[in-house]
Amino acid sequence: MVDSALISSADSSSLSVSAGRYLRRVLQSLLGESEAMIPAAGFPGPGQVHDIRVNMKRARAILKLLRASPDAWYYKRENAALRDISALFSHSREADVLKKTLKNLSKKYPDTFNNTAIAWLTEVSKHVISPPDSRSVRLELAAEAGDRLRRAWYRLGFLNLRTIDREVLLDGLWNSFLRADNEYHKALKTKTPEAIHEFRKRVKDLLYQVRFFADYNPGHFEKMHAELNTLGSTLGKCNDLSVAYGIVSANRPHAGGTDITALLKTITDERNKLLSSAIPRAEKVFSTFYSGSHNAL
Numbered sequence: 001m002v003d004s005a006l007i008s009s010a011d012s013s014s015l016s017v018s019a020g021r022y023l024r025r026v027l028q029s030l031l032g033e034s035e036a037m038i039p040a041a042g043f044p045g046p047g048q049v050h051d052i053r054v055n056m057k058r059a060r061a062i063l064k065l066l067r068a069s070p071d072a073w074y075y076k077r078e079n080a081a082l083r084d085i086s087a088l089f090s091h092s093r094e095a096d097v098l099k100k101t102l103k104n105l106s107k108k109y110p111d112t113f114n115n116t117a118i119a120w121l122t123e124v125s126k127h128v129i130s131p132p133d134s135r136s137v138r139l140e141l142a143a144e145a146g147d148r149l150r151r152a153w154y155r156l157g158f159l160n161l162r163t164i165d166r167e168v169l170l171d172g173l174w175n176s177f178l179r180a181d182n183e184y185h186k187a188l189k190t191k192t193p194e195a196i197h198e199f200r201k202r203v204k205d206l207l208y209q210v211r212f213f214a215d216y217n218p219g220h221f222e223k224m225h226a227e228l229n230t231l232g233s234t235l236g237k238c239n240d241l242s243v244a245y246g247i248v249s250a251n252r253p254h255a256g257g258t259d260i261t262a263l264l265k266t267i268t269d270e271r272n273k274l275l276s277s278a279i280p281r282a283e284k285v286f287s288t289f290y291s292g293s294h295n296a297l
Helices: 009-014 019-036 046-066 075-087 090-108 115-128 135-158 166-190 193-216 222-250 260-288
Strands: none
Touching: 019 046, 019 135, 019 166, 019 193, 046 075, 046 090, 046 166, 046 193, 075 135, 090 115, 090 222, 090 260, 115 222, 166 193, 166 260, 193 222, 193 260, 222 260
């Protein structure tokens, strides 16, 4: 059991044997909400795609609280199922994020990201990251996602979650903290886009897990949730800039009159600024997440 600054003795005792039933209710709510966002005969818009993918990440993070439980044999199956559902919408979301990143850069650095550069980048993005062109393909993806969501919802209803109690959930939270802390130190040491991306994913796990506990016991986890949310958002922007950098760099031979060197330097500088603001926030989060963090379980 974990000695936690976030989990008071009162909160700990309230996470009773009903925790498994609550976990089921939260997961089924996320799946049902996601299915409702998919039109009966259409493809969800950018906002709905974003929300569906966030719901899948939230659901997977909550499932990860069961990772270390010997009774949660179904964890890998359900985690993979939700990951595959999210992947059905990945192309659409990636295209939208890239457009937003380039638009923000053009507003902030109009001299570098001028009309010529934006026109070239827009053309490049069409060929690099784009949603399926065929309407019939998009309709098939949406229908498949809806079907998979329904099946996942029903499978959860038949799972025996009576062994999922507070110790399982809190130990799962501690396990996620250790994973995130490990990725934090890797990112701090290397500062590579890959390491930062992995760190961001582990921060997101913690964010959604803390949200789960906050919903279970309102009033106790809000502060840490806010810290993790800001940190995750900053790391997400770093990742978006890294993706943009890779696309610009890879298409340098076809740049024509566009000053690629200036574009790459601006993207790098912006990413480094964000990373510099993320590091002290991460230090605060990982030094205060648990009291007595060196005295593990």
